Amino acid sequence: MIGWLSRWWGGGPPAVEAASLRDAARLAQLHGASFHRGWGEGEFEAMLTERNTLVHRLRQGRKVIGFAVSRMAADEAEILSIAIDSNQRGRGLSRDLLLTHLGHLAGRGVRTIFLEVEENNQPARRLYEKAGFGVIGRRERYYKQPGGEHLNALLMRRDLS
Numbered sequence: 073m074i075g076w077l078s079r080w081w082g083g084g085p086p087a088v089e090a091a092s093l094r095d096a097a098r099l100a101q102l103h104g105a106s107f108h109r110g111w112g113e114g115e116f117e118a119m120l121t122e123r124n125t126l127v128h129r130l131r132q133g134r135k136v137i138g139f140a141v142s143r144m145a146a147d148e149a150e151i152l153s154i155a156i157d158s159n160q161r162g163r164g165l166s167r168d169l170l171l172t173h174l175g176h177l178a179g180r181g182v183r184t185i186f187l188e189v190e191e192n193n194q195p196a197r198r199l200y201e202k203a204g205f206g207v208i209g210r211r212e213r214y215y216k217q218p219g220g221e222h223l224n225a226l227l228m229r230r231d232l233s
């Protein structure tokens with residue numbers, strides 16, 4: 073009984089699911105802990121209600137531990153953000169999240185996906201490269217850091233067949 077309860081609360085295999093408005097606060101928390109300019113709960117609420125935005129959550133037990141957000145326009149989409157709870161990184165969890173997210177984009181008729189990633193963000197670059205994205209451009213000094221430093225962005229693309 074205790075084993076079942078603990079699996080239900082915090083364990084079991086992670087599941088990738090459509091996010092709902094009830095997730096907005098948790099997604100904002102995860103985003104804020106992952107990026108310098110965090111998106112607020114209101115921004116997530118807006119994205120979760122927009123028809124052209126696709127948001128997936130990664131849930132383990134009762135806890136949401138990651139998310140992916142894309143914006144669609146005709147047969148193209150841009151991945152706006154993806155993040156995993158810092159305590160859960162390095163376990164390969166983002167791959168299933170990303171691939172499931174891409175599958176849903178394909179199901180919505182998306183044929184080409186773009187994203188921007190900071191050049192030195194090795195975990196993200198590795199994730200995207202292994203998921204079939206290729207570098208198509210580089211933007212010098214694109215991201216301004218809180219300390220005033222500027223970092224380069226890579227523009228990546230993947231075609232869905």
Ligand SMILES: CC(C)(COP(=O)(O)OP(=O)(O)OC[C@H]1O[C@@H](n2cnc3c(N)ncnc32)[C@H](O)[C@@H]1OP(=O)(O)O)[C@@H](O)C(=O)NCCC(=O)NCCS
Pocket residue numbers: 106107153154155156157160161162163164165166167188189190193194195196198199202
């Ligand atoms: C990017 C992110 C989503 C990856 O999630 P994750 O579940 O921890 O990723 P994984 O455990 O699958 O690791 C991804 C790859 O990066 C590698 N990696 C992890 N940490 C690394 C590091 N410090 N240096 C180099 N490679 C690293 C892993 O080995 C793995 O490669 P592999 O599949 O060849 O073994 C997660 O790090 C995160 O949330 N980062 C903060 C938000 C962010 O930067 N999002 C991307 C914005 S574009």
